[in-house]
Amino acid sequence: MLGIIRGTLMCMLFFTIQTHATDMKLVMLGTGTPNADPARSGPSVAVVVGGRSFVVDAGPGLVRRAAAAAANGIPALAPDKLDTAFLTHLHSDHTVGLPDLIFTSWVLERPMPLRLYGPPGTSAMAQHLAQAYRLDVDIRLNGLEPAMPEGHKVEVTEITPGIVLSGGDLTVEAIPVMHGSWKEAYGYKFTSGGKTIVISGDARPSSALTEAAKGVDILVHEVYSDAGFKRREPVWQNYHASFHTSASELAAIANEAKPKLLVLYHQLYWGTADEDLVREIHAAGYDGAVISAKDLEVFEP
Template identity: 55%
Template sequence: METKLVLLGTGTPNACPNASGPSTAVIVGDRSYLVDFGPGVVRQAAKAYQKGIDALRPDCLTVAFCTHLHTDHTAGYSDLIFTPWVLERKEPLKVFGPKGICEMTDYIEKAYAVDIDFRINGFEKANEEGYKVEAKEIQPGIIYQDDRVTVEAFPVSHGTLESYGFKFTTPDKVIVISGDTAPLEIVAEKAKDCDILLHEVEYTAGLSAREPKWQKYHQEVHTLSVDLAKIAQKARPKLLVTYHRIYHMEIQDNTVDVEAEIARRNEAILQEIKDAGYDGAVVNGLDLDIF
């Protein structure tokens, strides 16, 4: 039974043309486990399904974990709740996240009460289980376990927002996902000798060109490439994959070739990681990459 990591979305709050909202899937055999549900999550899953990942057929999306409640990581939540149901998901969605996830779930269900009523009692006669959500607020420690995977949540630092990273242990792999975080020793500890460390990163040279107030903010809530190098050097994962890359550039400037500049900054981020002392395998994860 093979474990895979599928990057459904590697973006940030910016409306980047080549990066969907943050969402990741851990695949173990024929089951999928999502981490975060940024904008476009279900359609990205459908694209991955078309690439041969059967576990990401939309009606098979039944278990998800949320790192924190920022909009870029949760704006696709209603999509994840309702679209797979419309496509015949027959069981409730199980969701595990920080404090506030239950309240968010309740408000979404109330917001779509008219649609739910029409689909169940109108012409469609949809099933009465697939739109439901079993949401659970988590604490650090083992938060989920079945016959394929054990999921451990650990606290990370993303300002004052309750935030978590996750460690997935399966029969053949250990995968650690940082979530949004400032550089922390606990990430290196949890990722020690893992197969894949998926970690957020920001472009160090790009941040140095910004105003002091933004430099202070980003250093408190995100991880610079030079600091990621130190974490990875301690953890020694078999593969370091970056995502949620913050480039510190104007994404909405249509007078420049944004994609070319993003590609340049992607290469620069990798070089910064290497120049800061990390000598292991590292790649920039892109939407729909499979590891």
């Protein structure tokens, strides 16, 4: 047994969870991109509600950032508590932390399998990781080291648009987004206690994401600098325009969606800075609250 439990293409997981309107937190575990910025881990965001953590994407550095958040007063992000995760898409910068999430959390005594939700291909990725680490798993289970017998396993649900998780007062909805030539990529909408958070993942502008974000408490959205874009070579401009969202495009999205707070992540600066991104969004006509996030910042709706 290599530890992969296949889910259906669409399922809803029900469990008991107590939530309150002030209980939801957004934790920026990683705000980075494929660029190896030592100040920013790879893209990963956690929504904490009812004493549980729900991780979106598994960029590099995920588990250590989660441990830092736990040390800073959010115990739901202790490594052994990381038991539910969602992938927006299967680009490497969003998934190279997946073996860390699976196996480090297990070694640090997560007792149950990781529940993993993601687009088609997620199951195959988890299966290959189980095969890659099979010798490690065998030694830990059958050698001298005490090991949780179930924690290395992964329960995969390959998703389609709509509600993918529901329990107690929490619902999680998968939102189809456009991300270049990826056939399926998703954002996620978390709703609990009358509060809502939408996380874009990597995406260019789309009506589905804008509609899902209307009136939310927090919209977490990727962005690239308009000024920096102008300095890029045409081949890269063509790529980024198809796969990502510019500051001016995000201003238009925010003007239509009207979130109470717009949080920027997966920022592509190209010689600009956080304050420049915020300035570009305001210059494009959006006058709402905008924060360009850094790793380990926490926001409450």
